[in-house]
Amino acid sequence: MKPRKFKEIKQEYDTYYRSLLKQGKLPLRSTELGFWNAAISDEVYAAFKKLNLQKYKNFMDLGSGDGKITLIASLFCKQAEGIEIDDELHEKAIEYKRKLNIKNADFHHNDFTHHSIKDYDIIFINPDKPMERGTEEKLLKELNGKLIVHSNHFHPMHLKKETSFNVENTLISLYSR
Secondary structure, three states: OOHHHHHHHHHHHHHHHHHHHHOOOOOEEEOOOOEEEOOOHHHHHHHHHHOOHHHOOEEEEEOOOOOHHHHHHOOOOOEEEEEEOOHHHHHHHHHHHHHOOOOOEEEEEOOHHHOOOOOOOEEEEOOOOOHHHOHHHHHHHHOOOEEEEEOOOOOOOOOEEEEEEEEOOEEEEEEEO
16 A cells, blocks of 8 residues: 555656646546546545455556556556556656656556456546447456446446445446456
């Protein structure tokens, strides 16, 4: 769980988001295949603690954006990976992995629909569109572990919900096949 390292991650990303705001930009935007918005560090860290994320070995963030979720997950799991199609966001994730010297995190520059998720025991998604538009089909075919959905809006219809709780006002749900 490494609270000291979490504070470093949070501080780096907060500085980055402040720099965007100073440029008149919000930490959110459209990407080639969807929409990225910055997650709230404290909410994610609290959710991962409540889910006992440390009991999982291989974490994958589908649509990992700037890499923050994956780097926070690396504090809990043996290996954390993220996959992102957007060039700039992918590069930002690599930059912070190096800057923060996090060895057990990796980032893939690709569309997650083309990346197998069979070998991961915990998958994370903050969906930007309804799951029935292709994501749920992939999950039904490939999910061998658990799925964390970080969303008040878009949830799978054909997976089994194991638990659900709110962190602040954000719904966190855990699913399996």
